Structures are given as C-alpha cells and as structure tokens.
Amino acid sequence: MPCLADSIRHMHPSLQELVTAVEQAPSLALMLLAAGQLAHRIAVLLVQEVLTQRAQRPAELPSCPKCGTRLRSKGFLPRQLTTRLGIVRWERRVGRCPKGCKIGQVAPLDETLGLTPHQQTSVALKQMACALAIFVPFETAVVLLQRLLGLPVSPSTLWHWVQEAGQSAMQRLQRELDQLAEGQPPTAERLDENTSAQPLLIGADGVMVPFRPENGTPKGRTVWREVKVAILARLGQRTTRHGQTVTRLERRRLVAVLGDIEALRPRLWLEAWRQGIGQAKVVVWLSDGGRGFWNLYVQRFAVYAIGILDFYHAAQNLWKGAAAWLDGRTTQARVWFDTMRHCLRHGEQDRVLEELAAALQLEGLPDSARKTLSQVYAYLQTHREHIDYAKFKELGLPLGSGLVESACKWLIQQRFKGVGMRWSEDGFNHLLHLRLAWVNGRFDALFAEPSPNR
Numbered sequence: 114m115p116c117l118a119d120s121i122r123h124m125h126p127s128l129q130e131l132v133t134a135v136e137q138a139p140s141l142a143l144m145l146l147a148a149g150q151l152a153h154r155i156a157v158l159l160v161q162e163v164l165t166q167r168a169q170r171p172a173e174l175p176s177c178p179k180c181g182t183r184l185r186s187k188g189f190l191p192r193q194l195t196t197r198l199g200i201v202r203w204e205r206r207v208g209r210c211p212k213g214c215k216i217g218q219v220a221p222l223d224e225t226l227g228l229t230p231h232q233q234t235s236v237a238l239k240q241m242a243c244a245l246a247i248f249v250p251f252e253t254a255v256v257l258l259q260r261l262l263g264l265p266v267s268p269s270t271l272w273h274w275v276q277e278a279g280q281s282a283m284q285r286l287q288r289e290l291d292q293l294a295e296g297q298p299p300t301a302e303r304l305d306e307n308t309s310a311q312p313l314l315i316g317a318d319g320v321m322v323p324f325r326p327e328n329g330t331p332k333g334r335t336v337w338r339e340v341k342v343a344i345l346a347r348l349g350q351r352t353t354r355h356g357q358t359v360t361r362l363e364r365r366r367l368v369a370v371l372g373d374i375e376a377l378r379p380r381l382w383l384e385a386w387r388q389g390i391g392q393a394k395v396v397v398w399l400s401d402g403g404r405g406f407w408n409l410y411v412q413r414f415a416v417y418a419i420g421i422l423d424f425y426h427a428a429q430n431l432w433k434g435a436a437a438w439l440d441g442r443t444t445q446a447r448v449w450f451d452t453m454r455h456c457l458r459h460g461e462q463d464r465v466l467e468e469l470a471a472a473l474q475l476e477g478l479p480d481s482a483r484k485t486l487s488q489v490y491a492y493l494q495t496h497r498e499h500i501d502y503a504k505f506k507e508l509g510l511p512l513g514s515g516l517v518e519s520a521c522k523w524l525i526q527q528r529f530k531g532v533g534m535r536w537s538e539d540g541f542n543h544l545l546h547l548r549l550a551w552v553n554g555r556f557d558a559l560f561a562e563p564s565p566n567r
C-alpha cells in the first residue's frame with residue numbers, strides 16, 4: 114500500500130520534520146495543527162516551483178519607458194512575498210535601462226503576476242488582517258493572525274496596513290464627493306422588489322471619541338471630540354416569538370465623519386442617493402431634538418422625507434414643562450404629564466399646544482416656570498409637523514429614534530472606546546473608513562481596485 118507520509122517525505126527535505134510532527138503528535142488537536150502547517154508548507158513549495166518554471170520561460174525584456182532602449186538583463190534576482198500561506202520565495206529575470214535611466218529594476222514576471230514593485234505582502238493577507246483590525250485592537254488582531262495563519266505580523270505592521278487601506282478608502286470617498294459636487298450623483302445600489310418597497314429611514318446622532326491632544330505623542334489630557342454618525346436603512350418587519358410585529362432595520366448603511374454638520378451633509382447626501390432616496394416610496398427622517406440635524410433635514414431632506422421627532426424626547430420635554438410649572442414632586446404634575454403624553458401619542462398634539470399656551474396665560478406664574486414652559490411650547494410648535502404620532506403609527510413608522518441611536522453608537526463604541534484607547538486624527542479616520550466600508554458592504558472592493566499605493 115502506498116504510504117502518503119513517505120511520499121510527502123520524499124518530496125522535499127524540508128517536509129521531513131513536519132511529517133514526523135504529524136506522526137508523533139500525542140493528541141488529535143496537535144496532529145491537526147501539525148498537519149495544517151505541513152499543508153501550508155507544501156502549498157508554498159508548489160507555488161515556488163510553478164513560479165520558478167514560469168521565470169525560466171524565455172521572454173523578451175521590454176523597452177525602457179523613459180528612453181525606449183531595450184532593457185538589459187541583470188540576470189535572475191530573488192523576490193519574496195509574505196502571503197496567507199507563509200513566505201513565498203522565487204527568482205526571476207530583472208532588467209535595467211542600459212542608458213542608466215532611473216526606472217529601477219523591471220521584472221516582467223512580477224508585472225504579469227499582478228505584483229507592484231515594492232510589494233512585500235499579498236493583498237489577501239492585508240485584507241484579512243485589516244478585517245480583523247476593524248473589530249479588535251491591533252494587538253489582539255496580530256495574535257489572531259498568528260493563531261489563524263501561523264504568521265508573525267507586528268502590531269505596527271498591521272497598523273501601517275490599516276493606514277494605507279483606510280487612506281485609499283478616504284480618497285475613494287473624496288472622489289465620489291467631488292463628482293457629486295460637480296453634479297454627478299452616484300449610481301443607486303440595486304434593490305430587490307421587496308426592499309425597494311420598504312420605507313427608507315434616515316437618522317443621525319453624535320458620538321464622542323477620545324483623542325490625544327497632540328499628534329505623535331501620547332502625552333497630555335484626553336480630548337473628546339464628536340463624530341457625526343448617520344444611518345440609512347430600510348424598515349422591515351419581523352414577527353417575534355409572541356406573535357408581535359416589530360420594526361427592524363435592514364440593509365443598514367452608515368455614514369460618519371469627524372467634523373461638524375457641514376462635513377456630514379455631503380456624505381449623507383451621497384449615501385442617500387445610493388440608497389435611492391429619489392425612488393423610495395416613503396422616506397422617513399427620525400431624530401431627537403439636536404438642532405443641527407433638524408436644520409440639515411430642513412435644508413436637504415424635507416422635500417423627500419417625513420420628519421419624525423423622537424417621541425421619548427418630545428415627552429421628556431413635556432415633563433420638563435410639567436415639573437417647572439406644577440413642581441415635579443406633586444401628583445398634579447404627574448397627572449398633567451400623563452394626560453399630555455397620552456394626547457401627544459394619540460394624535461392630539463394640538464390640544465397639548467393649547468394646554469401649554471393656556472398655562473402661559475396664567476397669572477402669577479413664576480418667571481422660571483414661564484421661561485421653561487415657553488421653551489417647551491416653542492420647541493413643540495417648531496416641530497408641529499414632526500409630532501403627528503398617530504399618523505406615523507398608522508403608516509407603520511417608528512416613533513422612537515432608539516434604533517438609530519444604537520446603530521450609530523455601535524459603529525463607534527465597539528472599536529474606538531476601549532479602555533485606555535486614545536486616537537490620533539489620522540489613525541481614527543483611517544480605521545473609521547475601513548469600518549464604514551465593512552458595514553456598508555464595500556470592504557472587498559477596496560482591495561480589488563488596483564491602486565498605486567499598494
């Protein structure tokens with residue numbers, strides 16, 4: 114009977130030890146581990162053999178791109194690449210310009226293979242490493258890489274890969290923003306019939322992130338800066354185990370920027386185009402009281418979207434009014450609030466406004482209570498169109514922005530707010546854009562695009 118272990122042994126002297134490790138493994142777990150290493154090693158040997166054969170094929174060297182003279186061969190020079198399987202080494206013919214043009218070494222085989230001149234790592238490896246870094250700290254990601262692939266990668270190397278990929282994600286976004294500014298909106302993402310019939314929800318929130326006070330040094334006090342995050346999603350329905358129908362967000366797309374509303378605006382607008390804001394049957398803007406976000410709604414989205422003020426936020430303001438006017442410790446305040454909250458929830462927002470107006474007419478109302486009550490009145494009056502909760506409910510739309518807020522918080526919280534984490538602006542931005550690419554389903558495309566930076 115032919116013995117596989119012996120035939121592998123005979124393939125290459127470097128395999129001897131690995132085969133023995135499999136044979137002598139005391140447990141199945143260790144046996145599988147050793148066999149995995151052996152498999153990688155055989156794969157690398159096979160790839161190296163094929164590369165060596167290809168390198169031997171007679172091929173003419175191209176001409177110098179600068180002066181047009183035929184390049185002169187410098188013989189075979191070594192090249193190596195770190196890949197998911199391990200380090201692959203081969204030798205291939207290299208040419209130089211005989212007239213001394215500064216074009217470096219030209220290796221036609223490398224170009225045919227899709228390698229760039231200074232590339233040391235396979236794109237697939239960087240891609241996998243960056244995917245890990247999107248979810249776990251750099252130090253953890255390198256441990257996982259070591260365990261998954263048996264490859265030693267240093268945290269600083271991984272950090273550089275993330276900067277590189279994140280930067281290319283940011284450049285790609287900038288190109289799209291420039292095109293949008295020139296009147297070329299992006300192509301809308303394709304939707305199936307079901308999805309395109311679902312309401313499109315847009316919401317935004319601000320999340321704080323800890324930064325280093327100065328770039329390049331960990332010294333000094335943490336500076337907290339706000340990241341504006343927006344979500345675009347389709348509103349789907351799901352039936353719970355108890356037969357209840359609940360809303361859930363499907364096809365979630367996130368937009369985020371370390372900057373103000375002005376910086377968020379074009380990014381959100383770009384994504385809204387992609388998510389088919391012009392074609393959606395119903396568009397909903399759902400937000401809490403943040404004035405900046407509502408201004409953005411009025412400027413850009415009111416034409417397309419129904420605006421909904423988060424119900425809990427509106428109720429909270431009513432309570433503020435009740436507490437200022439009737440003293441928050443009294444039953445009277447509680448009863449008034451409960452009644453008003455009920456009215457608000459069930460389509461009697463006008464009665465709520467009337468009650469507030471009537472309270473403001475009362476004689477002997479203390480100044481502080483008057484001030485608070487008039488603020489609450491002005492607030493609800495401004496949002497008169499956005500507090501028609503009975504109508505929204507009838508349309509099957511959500512009344513609370515909780516779903517929006519938790520999606521926005523997740524994007525930032527999960528990765529950027531670990532214990533002791535403090536970010537530099539570039540470091541944050543690069544990783545943020547990789548995370549966005551991932552959640553928006555554009556991560557792989559980032560690595561597929563031929564880029565001079567890779």
Ligand SMILES: [Zn+2]
Binds near residue numbers: 178181182211214
């Ligand atoms: Zn030349």
